[in-house]
Amino acid sequence: MMSRSLIFFLLLATCSIAFASDPSPLQDFCVADSKSPVFVNGVVCKDAKLVVADDFLYRGLNIMGNTSNDVGSNVTAVTVAELPGLNTLGISLVRIDYAQGGINAPHTHPRATEILTVIEGSLLVGFVTSNPENRLITKVLEKGDVFVFPQGLIHFQKNIGYGYALAIAGLSSQNPGVITIANAVFGSDPDIAEDVLAKAFQVDVKVVEQIQSKF
Numbered sequence: 001m002m003s004r005s006l007i008f009f010l011l012l013a014t015c016s017i018a019f020a021s022d023p024s025p026l027q028d029f030c031v032a033d034s035k036s037p038v039f040v041n042g043v044v045c046k047d048a049k050l051v052v053a054d055d056f057l058y059r060g061l062n063i064m065g066n067t068s069n070d071v072g073s074n075v076t077a078v079t080v081a082e083l084p085g086l087n088t089l090g091i092s093l094v095r096i097d098y099a100q101g102g103i104n105a106p107h108t109h110p111r112a113t114e115i116l117t118v119i120e121g122s123l124l125v126g127f128v129t130s131n132p133e134n135r136l137i138t139k140v141l142e143k144g145d146v147f148v149f150p151q152g153l154i155h156f157q158k159n160i161g162y163g164y165a166l167a168i169a170g171l172s173s174q175n176p177g178v179i180t181i182a183n184a185v186f187g188s189d190p191d192i193a194e195d196v197l198a199k200a201f202q203v204d205v206k207v208v209e210q211i212q213s214k215f
Protein backbone atom coordinates (compact mmCIF):
# COMPACT_ATOMS: atom_id res chain seq x y z
CA MET A 1 0.00 0.00 0.00
CA MET A 2 1.28 3.49 -0.87
CA SER A 3 2.12 5.69 2.09
CA ARG A 4 0.34 9.00 2.43
CA SER A 5 3.58 10.93 1.92
CA LEU A 6 4.30 9.03 -1.30
CA ILE A 7 0.85 9.89 -2.65
CA PHE A 8 1.45 13.53 -1.66
CA PHE A 9 4.83 13.50 -3.40
CA LEU A 10 3.32 12.03 -6.58
CA LEU A 11 0.61 14.69 -6.54
CA LEU A 12 3.24 17.41 -6.15
CA ALA A 13 5.31 15.97 -8.99
CA THR A 14 2.25 15.92 -11.27
CA CYS A 15 1.43 19.53 -10.38
CA SER A 16 4.94 20.82 -11.09
CA ILE A 17 4.72 19.28 -14.59
CA ALA A 18 1.32 20.84 -15.21
CA PHE A 19 2.58 24.28 -14.11
CA ALA A 20 5.72 24.35 -16.33
CA SER A 21 5.51 27.35 -18.67
CA ASP A 22 6.40 25.60 -21.93
CA PRO A 23 4.84 22.13 -22.43
CA SER A 24 7.24 19.23 -21.93
CA PRO A 25 8.46 17.38 -25.04
CA LEU A 26 6.72 14.10 -25.95
CA GLN A 27 9.61 12.82 -28.10
CA ASP A 28 13.43 13.18 -28.26
CA PHE A 29 13.13 16.30 -30.39
CA CYS A 30 10.67 18.15 -32.59
CA VAL A 31 12.73 20.34 -34.90
CA ALA A 32 10.58 23.28 -36.00
CA ASP A 33 9.30 23.00 -39.56
CA SER A 34 8.85 26.69 -40.35
CA LYS A 35 7.34 25.84 -43.77
CA SER A 36 4.36 23.97 -42.37
CA PRO A 37 1.02 25.77 -42.88
CA VAL A 38 -0.47 24.08 -39.79
CA PHE A 39 -1.02 26.23 -36.69
CA VAL A 40 -0.32 24.54 -33.35
CA ASN A 41 0.79 25.71 -29.91
CA GLY A 42 4.49 25.90 -30.85
CA VAL A 43 5.76 24.81 -34.25
CA VAL A 44 5.04 21.60 -36.19
CA CYS A 45 7.81 18.95 -36.11
CA LYS A 46 9.96 18.31 -39.15
CA ASP A 47 10.07 14.63 -40.18
CA ALA A 48 12.64 13.12 -37.74
CA LYS A 49 14.29 11.21 -40.63
CA LEU A 50 15.07 14.52 -42.38
CA VAL A 51 16.58 16.16 -39.30
CA VAL A 52 20.27 17.09 -39.58
CA ALA A 53 22.88 18.33 -37.08
CA ASP A 54 22.55 21.91 -38.39
CA ASP A 55 18.94 21.95 -37.10
CA PHE A 56 20.46 22.03 -33.59
CA LEU A 57 23.11 24.64 -34.39
CA TYR A 58 23.21 28.43 -34.30
CA ARG A 59 26.37 30.27 -35.27
CA GLY A 60 27.30 33.87 -34.55
CA LEU A 61 26.73 34.60 -30.88
CA ASN A 62 30.36 35.78 -30.82
CA ILE A 63 29.29 38.75 -32.96
CA MET A 64 28.62 41.98 -31.08
CA GLY A 65 25.22 43.64 -31.61
CA ASN A 66 25.16 47.27 -32.79
CA THR A 67 24.53 49.46 -29.72
CA SER A 68 24.33 52.78 -31.66
CA ASN A 69 20.65 53.33 -30.84
CA ASP A 70 18.55 55.38 -28.41
CA VAL A 71 19.07 53.03 -25.45
CA GLY A 72 22.69 51.96 -26.06
CA SER A 73 22.13 48.22 -25.98
CA ASN A 74 21.42 45.38 -28.37
CA VAL A 75 19.88 41.96 -27.73
CA THR A 76 20.80 39.08 -30.05
CA ALA A 77 18.22 36.35 -29.45
CA VAL A 78 18.58 32.63 -30.13
CA THR A 79 14.99 31.43 -29.85
CA VAL A 80 13.10 28.78 -31.85
CA ALA A 81 12.91 31.31 -34.70
CA GLU A 82 16.71 31.27 -35.04
CA LEU A 83 17.40 27.69 -33.87
CA PRO A 84 14.63 25.26 -34.98
CA GLY A 85 15.96 22.46 -32.74
CA LEU A 86 14.73 24.44 -29.69
CA ASN A 87 11.10 23.63 -30.55
CA THR A 88 9.31 21.99 -27.55
CA LEU A 89 12.44 22.18 -25.35
CA GLY A 90 11.40 25.19 -23.23
CA ILE A 91 14.70 27.04 -23.37
CA SER A 92 16.49 29.82 -25.28
CA LEU A 93 19.49 32.13 -25.05
CA VAL A 94 20.33 35.80 -25.60
CA ARG A 95 23.47 37.89 -25.91
CA ILE A 96 23.16 41.45 -24.63
CA ASP A 97 25.69 44.14 -25.58
CA TYR A 98 25.76 47.46 -23.73
CA ALA A 99 27.54 50.66 -24.74
CA GLN A 100 28.94 52.70 -21.86
CA GLY A 101 25.89 54.03 -19.96
CA GLY A 102 23.58 51.89 -22.12
CA ILE A 103 20.41 50.32 -20.74
CA ASN A 104 18.27 47.33 -21.55
CA ALA A 105 15.02 49.24 -20.91
CA PRO A 106 12.39 47.96 -18.43
CA HIS A 107 10.62 44.99 -20.02
CA THR A 108 9.01 41.68 -19.21
CA HIS A 109 9.03 38.20 -20.77
CA PRO A 110 5.46 36.87 -20.60
CA ARG A 111 6.58 33.24 -20.91
CA ALA A 112 9.98 32.94 -19.22
CA THR A 113 12.21 33.28 -16.22
CA GLU A 114 15.63 34.69 -17.17
CA ILE A 115 19.01 33.80 -15.69
CA LEU A 116 21.76 36.26 -16.65
CA THR A 117 25.52 36.24 -16.26
CA VAL A 118 27.93 39.13 -16.79
CA ILE A 119 30.80 38.26 -19.15
CA GLU A 120 32.32 41.76 -19.30
CA GLY A 121 31.80 45.00 -17.36
CA SER A 122 29.48 46.02 -14.51
CA LEU A 123 25.69 46.07 -14.62
CA LEU A 124 23.10 47.60 -12.35
CA VAL A 125 20.10 45.23 -12.61
CA GLY A 126 16.70 45.06 -11.00
CA PHE A 127 13.17 43.76 -11.09
CA VAL A 128 9.93 44.94 -9.49
CA THR A 129 7.53 42.64 -7.65
CA SER A 130 3.83 42.59 -8.52
CA ASN A 131 1.10 44.81 -6.95
CA PRO A 132 0.54 46.07 -4.35
CA GLU A 133 4.13 46.01 -3.01
CA ASN A 134 5.97 46.86 -6.25
CA ARG A 135 9.21 46.33 -4.40
CA LEU A 136 12.38 47.00 -6.39
CA ILE A 137 14.94 44.19 -5.99
CA THR A 138 18.22 45.54 -7.30
CA LYS A 139 21.93 44.69 -7.36
CA VAL A 140 25.21 45.72 -8.96
CA LEU A 141 26.70 42.78 -10.88
CA GLU A 142 30.33 42.26 -11.79
CA LYS A 143 31.93 39.88 -14.26
CA GLY A 144 30.98 36.28 -13.37
CA ASP A 145 27.94 37.21 -11.28
CA VAL A 146 24.65 35.44 -12.02
CA PHE A 147 21.21 36.99 -11.38
CA VAL A 148 17.69 35.67 -11.96
CA PHE A 149 14.64 37.64 -13.13
CA PRO A 150 11.48 35.69 -12.19
CA GLN A 151 8.92 35.00 -14.91
CA GLY A 152 6.66 37.88 -15.93
CA LEU A 153 8.25 40.55 -13.70
CA ILE A 154 9.43 43.90 -15.10
CA HIS A 155 13.24 44.07 -15.13
CA PHE A 156 16.11 46.11 -16.58
CA GLN A 157 19.90 46.37 -16.79
CA LYS A 158 22.22 49.38 -17.01
CA ASN A 159 25.90 49.42 -17.87
CA ILE A 160 27.48 51.38 -15.00
CA GLY A 161 31.10 50.49 -15.84
CA TYR A 162 33.73 52.61 -17.61
CA GLY A 163 33.49 50.77 -20.91
CA TYR A 164 31.52 48.23 -22.87
CA ALA A 165 29.55 45.46 -21.11
CA LEU A 166 28.38 42.01 -22.22
CA ALA A 167 25.93 39.57 -20.69
CA ILE A 168 24.56 36.18 -21.71
CA ALA A 169 21.17 35.03 -20.46
CA GLY A 170 19.15 31.82 -20.61
CA LEU A 171 15.34 31.94 -20.74
CA SER A 172 12.91 29.18 -19.80
CA SER A 173 10.92 29.25 -23.04
CA GLN A 174 11.66 28.50 -26.69
CA ASN A 175 9.80 31.76 -27.40
CA PRO A 176 9.95 33.94 -24.26
CA GLY A 177 8.42 37.03 -25.86
CA VAL A 178 9.33 40.54 -24.78
CA ILE A 179 7.14 43.48 -23.81
CA THR A 180 9.18 46.68 -23.53
CA ILE A 181 7.11 48.85 -21.21
CA ALA A 182 7.79 52.23 -22.85
CA ASN A 183 7.16 50.96 -26.40
CA ALA A 184 4.10 48.92 -25.51
CA VAL A 185 2.42 51.69 -23.49
CA PHE A 186 3.45 54.80 -25.48
CA GLY A 187 4.12 53.27 -28.89
CA SER A 188 1.20 50.89 -29.42
CA ASP A 189 -0.49 50.78 -32.84
CA PRO A 190 -2.99 52.37 -32.75
CA ASP A 191 -2.19 54.62 -29.77
CA ILE A 192 -3.78 54.06 -26.37
CA ALA A 193 -6.06 57.12 -25.89
CA GLU A 194 -4.10 60.06 -24.42
CA ASP A 195 -6.60 60.70 -21.63
CA VAL A 196 -6.23 57.08 -20.48
CA LEU A 197 -2.46 57.44 -20.23
CA ALA A 198 -2.72 60.94 -18.71
CA LYS A 199 -4.85 59.56 -15.88
CA ALA A 200 -2.81 56.38 -15.50
CA PHE A 201 0.48 58.28 -15.20
CA GLN A 202 -1.07 61.31 -13.41
CA VAL A 203 0.35 63.79 -15.93
CA ASP A 204 -1.00 66.34 -18.39
CA VAL A 205 -2.17 65.13 -21.83
CA LYS A 206 0.63 67.27 -23.33
CA VAL A 207 3.23 65.16 -21.52
CA VAL A 208 1.63 62.00 -22.90
CA GLU A 209 1.70 63.42 -26.45
CA GLN A 210 5.35 64.32 -26.02
CA ILE A 211 6.27 60.79 -24.90
CA GLN A 212 4.10 59.16 -27.60
CA SER A 213 5.90 61.20 -30.27
CA LYS A 214 9.19 59.47 -29.33
CA PHE A 215 7.90 55.95 -29.98
Ligand SMILES: *[C@@H]1O[C@H](CO)[C@@H](O)[C@H](O)[C@H]1NC(C)=O
Pocket residue numbers: 064065066067068069073074075
Ligand atom coordinates in the same frame (compact mmCIF):
# COMPACT_ATOMS: atom_id res chain seq x y z
C1 LIG B 1 21.32 45.06 -33.17
O1 LIG B 1 22.48 44.69 -33.87
C2 LIG B 1 22.21 44.11 -35.16
C3 LIG B 1 23.53 43.63 -35.71
O2 LIG B 1 24.49 44.66 -35.69
C4 LIG B 1 21.51 45.15 -36.01
O3 LIG B 1 21.20 44.58 -37.26
C5 LIG B 1 20.23 45.59 -35.33
O4 LIG B 1 19.62 46.63 -36.07
C6 LIG B 1 20.54 46.11 -33.93
N1 LIG B 1 19.28 46.39 -33.24
C7 LIG B 1 19.04 47.53 -32.63
C8 LIG B 1 17.73 47.66 -31.92
O5 LIG B 1 19.82 48.47 -32.61
Ligand SMILES: *[C@@H]1O[C@H](CO)[C@@H](O)[C@H](O)[C@H]1NC(C)=O
Pocket residue numbers: 066067068069
Ligand atom coordinates in the same frame (compact mmCIF):
# COMPACT_ATOMS: atom_id res chain seq x y z
C1 LIG C 1 25.45 50.76 -36.23
O1 LIG C 1 24.21 51.41 -36.39
C2 LIG C 1 24.33 52.79 -36.75
C3 LIG C 1 22.95 53.41 -36.70
O2 LIG C 1 22.02 52.63 -37.41
C4 LIG C 1 25.00 52.87 -38.11
O3 LIG C 1 25.16 54.23 -38.47
C5 LIG C 1 26.36 52.19 -38.04
O4 LIG C 1 26.95 52.15 -39.31
C6 LIG C 1 26.23 50.76 -37.51
N1 LIG C 1 27.56 50.20 -37.29
C7 LIG C 1 27.91 49.02 -37.79
C8 LIG C 1 29.28 48.56 -37.42
O5 LIG C 1 27.17 48.33 -38.47
